[in-house]
Amino acid sequence: MTTQIAALDIEKVRSDFPILQRQVNGKPLVYLDSAATAQKPAVVIDAIADYYRRINANVHRGVHRLSQDATEAFEGARGKIRKFLNARSDKEIIFTGGTTDGINLVSQSYARSVLTADDEVLITHLEHHSNIVPWQIVCEQTGATLKVIPIDDKGQLEMSALDELLTPQTRIVALNHISNALGTINPVKEITARAREVDAVVVIDGAQAAPHMAIDVQDIDCDFYAISAHKMYGPTGIGALYGKEALLKNMPPYRGGGDMILMVSFDKTIYNDLPYKFEAGTPNIAGAVGMGAAVDYLTDLGLDAVAAYEHELLAYGTKALSELPGLRMIGTADNKAGVLGFVLDYAHPHDVGTILDQMGIAVRTGHHCAQPVMDRYDVAATIRASLGVYNTREDIDVLVAGISKVHEVFG
Ligand code: C6P
Secondary structure, eight states, X not given: OOOXXXXXXXXXXXXXXXXXXOEETTEEOEEOBTTXXXXXXXXXXXXXXXXXXXXXXXXXXXXXXXXXXXXXXXHHHHHHHHHXXXXXXXXXXXXXXXXXXXXXXXXXXXXXXXXXXXXXXXXXXXXXXXXXXXXXXXXXXXXXXXXXXXXXXXXXXXXXXXXXXXXXXXXXXXXXXXXXXXXXXXXXXXXXXXXXXXXXXXXXXXXXXXXXXXXXXXXXXXXXXXXXXXXXTSOSSOEEEEEOHHHHHHSOOSSOSTTSEEEXXXXXXXXXXXXXXXXXXXXXXXXXXXXXXXXXXXXXXXXXXXXXXXXXXXXXXXXXXXXXXXXXXXXXXXXXXXEEEEEETTBOHHHHHHHHHHTXXXXXXXOTTOHHHHHHTTOSOEEEEEOOTTOOHHHHHHHHXXXXXXXXXXX
16 A cells, blocks of 8 residues: 655556556566656657657658648647746757756857856866766866865755855856755755856756756746756656756857758858757657656646655655664755665675665665765765655665665675
């Protein structure tokens, strides 16, 4: 029997996800790895299949019926994402390959063209490698300096450090909305307001926030916001970048090719309007359709209901895990979502992951592409159970039983 928390009909939600019927190693699947990638509801799988069965054609290119239908489906998905993020215009929504691709677009198009050796880029100690390495690359290209906001022992940003770290030289502040390794929810609106005081541009990595909470880019007032469909119950290989139109308009293209031009000759090329200027080549049309279906799915559930449900589940899991002997939670921010990270003082995370897998439990073990976070806690790896909207208290109970089994083996 599953539990009913907050306003979600969790039995119904679970029945939406065909993969949850699967057995793994002879046990019912307990999927606690949604931060890596979330499972897909039937409506998303069906939307992609339906696109290929009934519509498939290239977009923006043909006068024939199928091409018009494909264009309508593709642009319809863009409109859904605009609404989901509360952007002002569809011109501000660029389809990307995902969050990594979106951040690289900003760093190579915007940052590379504005940064000089006198400038500073400010990131945080909580970042995924996707929000570190692109900034290191562009700093190397331009001579700009990379600076880092430290975190406290709970995994929260040291906000007092901003007084010193934000300077008139700060041109870009880049941070995640929710940390993938710790689950910390960062005060992005407050940081954006602080960044404005020094006229810095704010780039938010929203990969882990989009599945867990309502996002309003106008309210945050950030300049860029990057998301990945696969973390929000949509397909892999597609995502979106929100950018303020005034900035996007003046940015040089990121990639050259078809669809991003109005006119090409050997003497001169005129680039296309927004958002197409940043979408060279045949896009991931089926992916966009699937992402649109995922946005519909999340919107129908209601992001506030999702957040409330997962918040209760996180509290339940935190309490249950914290009571286990030899277990140390890694990441205990006051404001957290989606992630239960921990280490055991008697077993290596990889061994824990392997034993849990034998019990049908999927968790991620390792550095979670956030090695500086691991360094901060002086661990090489953690065990991360990350929540999706289909998880239940019973899943947490199975995890706790699994860890007790690990304790029997190693303790
Ligand atoms: N984190 C995890 O297991 P892509 O791969 O481009 O869709 O997303 C990259 C990314 C960027 N920022 C954050 C905060 C992320 O969590 C991720 C992806 C996965 O935590 C895979 S490493």
